[in-house]
Amino acid sequence: MWLANGLFCKVMNGLPRHQEIVAAILGDDHARVLTVLIGFGEIFIALWIWSGRFRVACGWLQIFLVMKMNLMEQFLVPDLLLWGKWNFLWALAFSIVVWWAFVRKETSQC
Numbered sequence: 001m002w003l004a005n006g007l008f009c010k011v012m013n014g015l016p017r018h019q020e021i022v023a024a025i026l027g028d029d030h031a032r033v034l035t036v037l038i039g040f041g042e043i044f045i046a047l048w049i050w051s052g053r054f055r056v057a058c059g060w061l062q063i064f065l066v067m068k069m070n071l072m073e074q075f076l077v078p079d080l081l082l083w084g085k086w087n088f089l090w091a092l093a094f095s096i097v098v099w100w101a102f103v104r105k106e107t108s109q110c
Contacts, residue, residue: 006042059102063095
């Protein structure tokens, strides 16, 4: 997910809607540069996942970023979201899966 969204959707501008969201929230002037930087951040997260290091921190960061991003978009640009108001449910489901895969296993062994 992170690699596809970061590389194809943002860095390569495969889905211009992502840049439109950035422009609507942060302004048109630097929307392309900021979208590419966000894309590289997402690629970094994909590499971090593949490394298998610091799994709990990686999981919590993913949950934080996905929920924060979706809450911001829900209030600032709901018309640009793929599933509109329902986009938040996808973010919540994704966060639950991430928690299950990265956080639950590590923290339940106390």
